Amino acid sequence: MAFPLFLLRFKRRDFSMNKSWWKVLTVALLLYACIGGFLLPVPALPALQETIRNLYFHVCMWFGMMILFTISLVHSIRYLRTFDLKYDIYARQYAIVGILFGVLGYATGIIWMSYTWADPNNPAFESFGALAREPKLIGAAIALLIYFAYLVLRDSIGDLDKKARISAVYNIFAYAMLFPSIWILPRLLPSLHPGGEGNPALNFSDIDADMRMVFYPAVLGWTLLGVWITTLSIRIRLLQEKKMLPI
């Protein structure tokens, strides 16, 4: 009976006192996504086959990125309304973890793509030429590069207030650029990537009922994991700031 006791202790210390029930939810959802994602049935589709299970991981990274960038935008706006440097730190950390999710989404997409899109009858070089013209890939790369520029811009300004103000304004611009580069342009151009006609995986009619059972919890779980990581890095940052500034 040692294990349930451990759970109870965990609950008392971390679950109720510090209002971190959502961390328990994160763990539960991610365990469900990782177990159910491999074991629950999926539709058998040619070309995709079992790789369709990547939906629970690859697509969740992009959903997580979008949500984290949205939270970052909200904090940038809050900074501009209050000029409280705390919100500047929040916005920066959410943008960094959003970029991390985007890079992971990109990297996992590269692996998935090279097994489902690449034509085995073509020489590898020609296949790569076709893949490199994918509007979704170019759009996502532009979006991520704009966010990289956000970090470069921030760290190139020495003055604290100027840094916070300029980067908050730039963050709003970067968020606005997400819409043409990852939402609109890839849908106007022909692409191998699914979901060009609507919202990929969000649309009730283009995702199988069995997959929805895992997909939505997986999106929530991965996003909450991103939020958890971000709150930790924000707390580290705030501690650092407190040590540096004699408040």
Next chain:
Amino acid sequence: MNLRKLLTLLLLLPLAHPALAKDGDGVEMADLMRSNGRIYVVVAVVVLILIGLILYLVRLDRKLRRLEKGER
């Protein structure tokens, strides 16, 4: 037919014939891995890695909480 139309068709196919699609319809899935139970090896490895990462986060969380208490 270009590849995009083909892919769209393939994605929409199970909606038209869900019963057919569920049975496999000649598409090769990892049925062997399921029948001999090796899929559980994959799940065990993935879950263990996930648990390891989460335990690291929990440890970091507690350490930070201790530091924040010390600050006040």
